[in-house]
Amino acid sequence: MIEDFLSVDIFPLNVYSIIGNLIIAFICGLIIALSYKFIYKGPSYSSTYVNSLIILAMITALIIMVIGNNLARAFGLVGAMSIIRFRTAVRDVQDIIFIFFALSAGMASGVGLYAIALISTILINLTIILLDTFNFANPRKREYLLQINYLTSDSIEAQLGKILKSHCKRFKLINLKTLRENDNLEAYYHISLKKENNNQKVISEINHLNGINNVSIYFDEDDSNPPTF
Numbered sequence: 002m003i004e005d006f007l008s009v010d011i012f013p014l015n016v017y018s019i020i021g022n023l024i025i026a027f028i029c030g031l032i033i034a035l036s037y038k039f040i041y042k043g044p045s046y047s048s049t050y051v052n053s054l055i056i057l058a059m060i061t062a063l064i065i066m067v068i069g070n071n072l073a074r075a076f077g078l079v080g081a082m083s084i085i086r087f088r089t090a091v092r093d094v095q096d097i098i099f100i101f102f103a104l105s106a107g108m109a110s111g112v113g114l115y116a117i118a119l120i121s122t123i124l125i126n127l128t129i130i131l132l133d134t135f136n137f138a139n140p141r142k143r144e145y146l147l148q149i150n151y152l153t154s155d156s157i158e159a160q161l162g163k164i165l166k167s168h169c170k171r172f173k174l175i176n177l178k179t180l181r182e183n184d185n186l187e188a189y190y191h192i193s194l195k196k197e198n199n200n201q202k203v204i205s206e207i208n209h210l211n212g213i214n215n216v217s218i219y220f221d222e223d224d225s226n227p228p229t230f
Contacts, residue, residue, distance in 0.1 A: 014066060018113060022062050025115050029106035029122040030058030036126040037099050040133040050096065054103045061107025145200065146219035147172075147190040150180070152212035160210055168203045170195045185214060 034054045102125065109118035131137075151157050165172045169192045176189040194200060200218060208216050 014069070019066060021115070022066060022110050022113060023059055025118050026059045026062035026107050026110035027055060029110060029118050030055035030103055032122050032126055033058065033099060033103050033106065036129055040129060041095075054099055057100065057103040058107040058110065061104050062111035065108050065111025145192050145194070147192050147203075148215075148217040148219070149188045149190070149207060149213065150185055150215040151188075151210075152214070153179075153184060153186050154212055157210055157212045161207065164203065164206050164210075165190070165192065168194060168196075168206075 034051045037054060038051055102122075106118050106122050109115075109121065149161070151161075172190050172192040174188060175191055178187050179185070180187055192203075194203070204216050204218060207213060
């Protein structure tokens with residue numbers, strides 16, 4: 002009985018079904034890859050990763066077809082796949098989501114559930130694009146970190162305060178330190194602009210003050226290379 006259970010195979014395949022499964026997996030992987038290209042906005046775009054999403058969907062379909070309903074094959078493949086070690090760190094949670102997306106589409110294609118594979122892929126991709134288009138998870142007002150290096154002077158600080166009040170909805174001094182090598186001050190502000198497009202104007206006005214040595218702005222908390230003006 003156990004031997005019969007381990008060798009059971011109620012998942013018949015022929016040449017046409019194999020080709021059909023792989024084609025559907027390719028189409029789903031292509032849609033997923035195009036969606037990733039459309040919404041990706043990071044600094045380290047990888048064409049290899051995008052191509053891999055398509056191949057991953059097809060390989061997953063192949064694995065599902067090899068396993069079929071055979072329990073012995075399933076355990077054998079688990080043991081074989083455990084030998085592989087992936088040493089490339091995934092950069093973003095979004096990348097992990099797309100990997101699982103490609104795996105799921107490949108699984109559905111591999112068992113011949115074409116409608117589920119295609120409809121789910123299209124609807125999920127539409128959801129991803131809509132969320133990205135309408136900035137669903139982004140805060141309404143973007144916070145910036147402003148860094149200013151200037152000569153110690155009460156007049157500069159007064160003028161700087163006027164500029165920030167005129168352009169910022171709110172601003173807060175979070176750090177102030179003296180640079181010993183030239184007796185300059187370096188100030189860090191958290192600011193929220195009244196108009197999102199005014200960041201260049203604010204930087205330009207501050208930079209034109211006498212005694213300003215350097216002005217930098219951090220657009221995101223994880224941006225380690227802010228633009229300097």
